[in-house]
Amino acid sequence: MQLPLSWIRDYVKPKQSVEKLAELLTLTGTEVERVEKRVAKFSGVVVGEVQTVIKHPAADRLKVTKVIVKEKQAEPLTIVCGAPNVRPGMAVPVALPGATLANGQTLEAATIRGVESQGMLCAPDELGLGDDHAGILALGPGVKLGTPLEQALALNDTIIHLELTLNRSDCFSVQGIAREIAAVTKTPFKPHVVKLTEKGRPAKGTLNIRIKHRAICSRYVGRLVRNVKVGPSPQWLVNRLEAAGVRPLNNVVDVTNYVMLCLGQPIHAFDARQVKGHSVVVRWARKGEKLQLLDGSTQALTTTIPVIADSEKPLAVAAIMGGEHSGVTEKTTTVIIESATFDPVVIRKASQQLRVRTEASHRHEKEPDPAMVEAAADYAAQLLAELAGGEVAKGRIEAGKAPPAPRAIPFKLADAAALLGVPVAERRARELLTRLGCTVKTGKSQWAVTPPSWRNDLRIPEDLTEEIGRLTGYNTFPKTLLAGPRTPSVLPSSLALERLVRDRLASAGFHEALTYPWYGQHQRAAFGLNGPHLELLKPLSQDQQYLRQSHVPRLTEAVVKNLPRNDELRLFELGSIFVPDGKVLREDRVLAVVALAPEAYRELRGVLETLAAAGGIELKQIIGEHDTSFLAGATRVATITPFSAPQARRHKIRSKHPYAALELSLTGLGQHWIEQTDFRPFSNYPAVQRDVAFWLPAGTAYGPIHEALTSLDPLLTTLELFDVFTKADRRSYAVRLTFQADDRTLTADEVEAVLGRVHTILADHGAELRL
Template sequence: MRITYRWLQEFIDIGELSAKEVADILTDVGIEVDSVSYAAEGIEKVVTGKIVELKKHPNADRLKICKVDVGDTVLQIVTGADNVFEGAVVPVALHGAKLPNGVRIKRSKLRGEVSEGMLCSEEELGLTESAKGIMILPDDVEVGRDIVEVLGLDDWVIEYEITTNRPDALSVLGIARELKAVLGKPVNLPPTSFSEGGFTAEEEATLKVLDGAACPRYDGFVIKGLENRNSPLWMQVRLYLVGLRPINAVVDVTNYVMYELGQPLHAFDLEKLAGREVVVRRAREGERILTLDGVERELSPSDLVIADAEGPVAIAGVMGGENSSTSLETKEVFLESAHFDPMTVRRTSKRLALMTDSSYRFERGADIEATDFAARRALHLIQKLCGGEVAKGKLSFYPKPYTPKVIVFNPERATKILGVNIPARKSFEILSNLGFTVKKEQDYIVVKVPSWRKYDVTREIDLIEEVVRIYGMKNVVSSYPLMHSEVERNFVYDKVQEVKEFLAAHGLNEAVNYSFIGEKLYGRFGLSVENLVRIANPLSEEWSFMRDRIFPSLVQNACLNINRNERNVFLFEVARVFLSRGEKLPEEPLHLGFVLTGKVPEGLYGERDVDFYDLKGIVELLMELLKLSPEFKPLESEPYLHPGQSAKVSVDGEEVGFIGKLHPDVLERFDVKQDIFVGELNLEELLKLSQGKETRFFPVPKFPPVSRDIAVLVDLDLPVAEVERVIRRSAKYLERLKLFDVYTGKGIPDGKKSVAYSLLFRSPDRTLSDEEVNRIMDVIIKELEKIGAKLRT
């Protein structure tokens, strides 16, 4: 939305405040100003000139040579414009002139003829983005004058955004009301007087409103005998500055008043309305209309239209029809000023993909009480510019006049909510200056909401917001609330944070992915999306389902990094997954996913490829953090994991996840040539198992330990976990068991592997003798022999 600084000055005395200072005030009260730009920025040495002679260029069919009087001299200028003629007054860029687009004009030759300047269009003066020809000025404009002065470009354009609840700010008047609340200066309303003829509106046309819910108010005025023409220069320039294109005086007035007062208007050529009837109704099935933008549109029964005796002539609140539009030949005008239901207009605008200045205001909620005033303002301007007589009275439909909503404002309650004491007198003054009708009653204020704020001010909290935004948020001092609350610690939250810190400390980076996933990604892992929760309105095909596991997203993250030559990727993610339960809402357990790929440091200066045992070690340490004892068993049924390097993870006999190396086929589908290790745990289940586990402390041992090493040959496919289980079960006084070597190769029979452990024994009440430890080792060896193990010598 744009307005100009000079236009605003006509509505309120802003004293010596600059446009930038006005913009700062508006931003402070919640009207966010995007930019303040000087309308004449970049225009230098451009004056008015009159074409006194025009002839064809001797060496170019499409060029013309103009003799242009610029006041103190006559210049020769070559132009290619088709709309120039002898006697035309035009903007002339002299030698050395500068234009808003940065172009400098110099004396030059065009096809052998000297050109001492350039004739300018509205586009070249920065008024519009495109123009069909040179800008033609009124005949009475004095030649040789600075174009900035002639066009009134010594002005500033203030461009701002509104929130959807503030349609009242979509006008110069609305912004003036905001400034009144801050500055305390009165708002000056524009003149609306006009002379009436000896005929009545009822004699000239008829009005029927068949859908009062969609059109709660309709005012129609008639003006006859006018001479439509181009609007005056000052109006055209203002329309240009706010982003509109001048058309003719009648249409320009309706647009001008819409930006001035915020009420959309529409002018019909009364002589083109069949039967001189105006009917407000719903469109009928199959009806079509050619709108002002030249597009024929099919209407729907949900659309509200303005019709005559033969069919639709306008889409209510959106756009008029071509067949009833005004032109320079128009002599009689039916002026519409109505209030349309916001939802009705919005539905039609969205369905037709047709947003206009009119629909933008109506769908947010225009002022129902502004229709008469805006129409009278437009009639004043039309009569002033085009002459004519206005019919007495109007055609009106307004069965339920606006009744202001009454809200009680309690200053004490406002203080409690805001945390700052705004005096009741100040609140009274702010609300009054904003246009609310206020009355003091004992300890509270009775407030009546004006019509232009009916849609967004409905409760006391809305009034509190109005008061504080004008009072100034910068005047509200931050302070801590006077409260003492006992907040119980959340075990799950605390543990999740602890897990994240633990993983970050071990070199993993946290990833955050969307919970959406696509069939293509799952297909790379050989997974089906058949049992996933499907999204009804996905953002894209790649995000059609809610994921039921985390690791595919992490693998995708790793592959994206690898493809960008970041080959060392160590990620984890904590997030909820979505498990389908048919017609019921999905189950949403909290999961923890890992992905490891690349190289890890080894020694002081070396490095090695990450392997399965790195991931297993992280899981073991994590379980230790949660005071849990994991079990790892071979996992062979998952299509995305390497069958020889994968394991399911169990705690207390309950499966809680898996770890493993991605299958080579999966890596090939991702076009990745390095190993990737993944894992996923049901963190929610782990936290349940962990809750209640206590940390136990033991005294420092008084007696020394005794250590032994043992190496045994076992079947190649026997899990080392099974070996450890046998050792722990049969070893008395065993304090620590550590695997330090797994070996296959020279000296080891085919189908066998060597596993070596370090064992630490300690008694809590005495020093163990070698004999005792040897007996324990003998028991261990006998138990290992039962699972096929053989002591390696």
């Protein structure tokens, strides 16, 4: 919200500079986003009035005007002007010779096509007021001739931009902010006083108000104003609305906005002609009813939408937006003013359902001060009388009951001091609460504190504690540390495992990446992710529609992105995947590793195997059509997908290296993980190493040989495949075998015996020894 300081100063006059004031407000919880000091970008421009307009004798598009810049000016100024909107009686900005315009140009009297022009009438852009150059700036009524324009437009004002918290409904108004300023600066607050003169027939008998459905509205106050002349608002009101960021429209609409901004209570104005029988009913909409709103949209109403209706049809969506039909137009003469207290939840639901949010609806959602309802109706009526020549019919028409007065909060000062951690003097606490408008009834150990009607956020003792804390200033508090007992902090096993996995991968040359947890149909199709996915109701875009079940699509994109600067790439990501499992929404912590490297598949398999080994887990391989997966016990915990060259190219990976991806469920791995802490004795006897090399026909798997050799003999302790190459239709494998016993030095014969069996196994698998 933004408000001009000059308006606030109608109600409170703090002595502080605006900067100091902004800081005070911010540090007491009313955050000032920024202070905007407006300065006129021109000088020497005054308010004038156009008397006559005639065509320029020598130019079709130009006009010669006579303009006065003071009352009863004997010799009006002659000013040549080209604007289409200039007409007699218009109040306009007149730049006199010597004036400086927004672009820095200094004006001098000049002769234009033979006519001497003694000044210039200004368009908004020439004054630095936006970029409108369509016509001369038309000033509102009520400005005094000759007034410097910056003064008439209140341009040299300070605008305070506020970032309000939504619990403080009272602060969404000039009066509310003034009251808050009064409280934090200890300056007197001058409450708003309505000075209303009633005239003519009473409203009673003409205007009827009925609340049919109490759930919508607890109280409705109406006023009738006759003989209203709809027209532009006076300049001072236009200035204030514009400074508050509200676009002026006409005097009636402007008055409703002005009163809402001033007092915080939304106001609506109906054209009484369009209100059948001058009868206003608050009710739920009926099925099938339709209403065209002031924003031009037509809403199909349902029984959950609260409306203001006449005897026949809806006139407005209650508290949210008026209808086009009953809105104020130039022809309006009699106005019905609405000021009411609506149920915040009803309004909020309806606003969400219709997707219409207005300044009025968001204030109603926060429950504005119910005590302002009459004052706001009266103030609006007063202004219509003053500014639109209206006659305010005698009496308010009211329906419903005023809400009960706020309840007293039982308050123990000792509790407040204990929660804040600082001592709070009784006198000071009482003074602070009173300053905020609370009524304080002190007692021996407990007080009864009644908050003012506008502070509906004060409900429990802790709320009062906060008021004392914030007005005292948290920054004056000492800083203490928790006093209580401390237990050792141990990382839970799931997090410890994640730490271990990340560390191992990073130290093995893999780079951790982070990708978005969603993808679209495109990625699902490209990576064959065909299972059911969780889908977002309103995704940010089409390719962020599904919650991921694999990190690989986005990691692959990262690979492609880095490809221009890297030959080989190794990335990993650790994060959640989301799987709908019937009614259960499963979340698994998953590690994905991708490699673009000469031995991509073997690197990833090595990562998997060493990780599993660290947790004492034996993996069993299941070979699938496109990928290969690994079981821990009976659970599938990992999958490795080697991408074929054409597949990789389809994913835009252009590289001489193969691409592969590993996906490992850490949730699954964690279930089988055994923390290895026991010492495992090792042999102190010498080990013997022998290398064997052999050929296998292309297409014959090496795995079964490796598996058979691994379990061949306890003396054959390790087996390392250290060289693989292909020649013609054969592939060569070289394996280093290590033999070792726990209790003795092996003899050559023992080694030879096992080696003989190795050769047998090789022969059985169709291997041909390479000598």
